[in-house]
Amino acid sequence: MTPRERILAAMRLQPVDKIPLMCQMSIGHMLQQFQCSPAEFWHDARCFAEGLLSLRELYQFDGILVSLHGHDPEWKNNIASRRMTGEYEEILWKNGDTTHFLFDDLPEHISAAPKNLLDIFSVTKNDLPQHVNFIPVSQGLNFFIHPEHRFDIFRILREKTGGEISIHGEITSPLDYYLECTGYQEGLMGMIDAPGQVKMVMQHFTEQLQELAAAMCGEDIDAIKISSPYAGAGFISPEFYSEFVLPYERELARTVRGADVEIYTHTCGAVNDRLEMMFDAGVSGIECLDPVPLGDVELEDAFTRIGSRGFIKGNIDSVSVLLQGTKEEIISDVRRRIEIGKQFPGFILSTACSIAPRAPKEHIQLLRTLIDEYGRK
Amino acid sequence: MNPLLQTLAETIIDGKHLDADRITMQLLEEGLTPMTILDEGLLPGMGVVGRRFRDGEMFLPQVLVSARAMKSAMKHLDPILAASNAEPKGTILIGTVRGDVHDIGKNLVSVMLQGNGYKVIDMGIQNPAEKFLAMYEEHQPDIIGLSALLTTTMMYMKTIIELFKEKNIPVPIIIGGAPVTQKFADEIGANGYARNAVDAVDLVHAIMKR
Structure with a gap:
């Protein structure tokens, strides 16, 4: 099987020759390994694509997750000044903003103007963006999507990989867009204070994201990951999950699967109490399933409960095991997950959350060795 | 009543x-x-x-x-x-460390401590070691709490703890954040680790009783 065929088969619960391997990588980890200008890596589609390809090659992953898309090819025209310090690459933008591009983590963006947050009590549809033109990457950090270059990155990658590697896009959950626009604490309280308003905002973003996802599906990708980090038990109850997450992710799933593309949800932390509900969105699979201590999912139990409903992509602890563990601890932990995953269809071996920035490359390379030794079917 | x-x-x-x-x-x-x-x-x-x-x-x-x-x-x-010069149960200085902009967990610890009768001085996000030191000298808190969400920034907690040790300041420093564990806290010489906001309150209670 080619890597792409292997991933596709696993996502469709079909037989595979060996367990597929595909981890999502943090920007910091890619920068540590790829060694380039962090600003170029963040803003330049070709540089980002080269990094993704280089790391896939290094780790022999079967697929590539494209976490950023919509790079502006003219981004350098917005630069007022640029300098390198010992700690970061700094860009002062013509609009007065500053960005510090770290060498081992996400950029830090400092806006010149204070951010206008939405007031959930008074917001109307007219106050909301009419097009989704950004990706809420992390708290306070957005990546702007150029409307005419939304999917250049996928074309570059497809051209370079010749269709042999599984390529996945990423869409951020409507819940993240909502929280980014209201502020996280106000947004969470809004679910109690003004649930009808919250749903109006969520529905609005969902419609925008459906359009984005549908267009992304036309780029010869195999799957879209919904990044939904705030939907776990560390934040909201199962009841709120059902009320404020499920209906909207269900709409996204319907759009993507209607285009014959797979879709899976990534929610970090504790999700053991809602594994079944996550599948109620109609997704093809779920990703992450953090084990203790970051989360609370036991892989074998998860397969028993939901393994027949779709694929599972996870669940190696990227911090305690791959970042901090010894070689022996990694082998023992990963081998156990391979042995469990081998018993069920639809397993993709992956880190739960992204590979941590400073995880040694030798630790990640062990994954391929272990799959080849123990993961054949 | x-x-x-x-x-x-x-x-x-x-x-x-x-x-x-x-x-x-x-x-x-x-x-x-x-x-x-x-x-x-x-x-x-x-x-x-x-x-x-x-x-x-x-x-x-x-x-x-x-x-x-x-x-x-x-x-x-x-x-x-x-x-009326009523004394709070204790004063806690709390902040997210340098390089880290995440504050949801830290804010929660802050409100839970306030809700349990402590005076909390919340330094916000992106705090270098020198700022923790300056704030300590100004407010003389009973405990300092450090927060980090990232595996990269959690390493900076050690820098802060070492600075206080260098200065021979015996204030207890406790830590928390998603990637942080008790093992990590022990390795960097923290005086305590809390897995969540409720545990943080219990930890502070315990330290204040010593």
Whole structure:
């Protein structure tokens, strides 16, 4: 099987020759390994694509997750000044903003103007963006999507990989867009204070994201990951999950699967109490399933409960095991997950959350060795 | 006991900030002391919130509205308590470390500590070691709390702890954040680790009793 065929088969619960391997990588980890200008890596589609390809090659992953898309090819025209310090690459933008591009983590963006947050009590549809033109990457950090270059990155990658590697896009959950626009604490309280308003905002973003996802599906990708980090038990109850997450992710799933593309949800932390509900969105699979201590999912139990409903992509602890563990601890932990995953269809071996920035490359390379030794079917 | 104190506790648990505001004013008008309102109404209410959060019966939105209700009540009590020189249970300096902009967990710890009678000086995000030192010297807190969400920034906690050790300042420094563990806390010489906001309050209680 080619890597792409292997991933596709696993996502469709079909037989595979060996367990597929595909981890999502943090920007910091890619920068540590790829060694380039962090600003170029963040803003330049070709540089980002080269990094993704280089790391896939290094780790022999079967697929590539494209976490950023919509790079502006003219981004350098917005630069007022640029300098390198010992700690970061700094860009002062013509609009007065500053960005510090770290060498081992996400950029830090400092806006010149204070951010206008939405007031959930008074917001109307007219106050909301009419097009989704950004990706809420992390708290306070957005990546702007150029409307005419939304999917250049996928074309570059497809051209370079010749269709042999599984390529996945990423869409951020409507819940993240909502929280980014209201502020996280106000947004969470809004679910109690003004649930009808919250749903109006969520529905609005969902419609925008459906359009984005549908267009992304036309780029010869195999799957879209919904990044939904705030939907776990560390934040909201199962009841709120059902009320404020499920209906909207269900709409996204319907759009993507209607285009014959797979879709899976990534929610970090504790999700053991809602594994079944996550599948109620109609997704093809779920990703992450953090084990203790970051989360609370036991892989074998998860397969028993939901393994027949779709694929599972996870669940190696990227911090305690791959970042901090010894070689022996990694082998023992990963081998156990391979042995469990081998018993069920639809397993993709992956880190739960992204590979941590400073995880040694030798630790990640062990994954391929272990799959080849123990993961054949 | 004035039955309104029980009602006040319930408004905290239910997160009804307007009711908490109104009932607190009413209790003050009836002649209850701020300490009585705090000890017999607000703190028992926040105690229930903490227990339910720890046991998975309450989640972040509910805790945040409870904290907001607590704040609504405290805005009436704080000026009187300050004027009477009433001592808080302790003073905690808390902040997210340099390089890290994440503050949801830190804010939650902050409100839970305030809700349990501590004075909290919240330094916000992106704090270098020197700022922790300067704030320590200015406020003389009983405990310092460090927060980090990232595996890259959690390493900076060690820098802060080492700075305080270099200066021979014996203030207890406790840490928390998603990637942080007890093992990591031991490795970097922290005086304590809390897995979540409720554990952080218990940890602070325990350290203050020493």
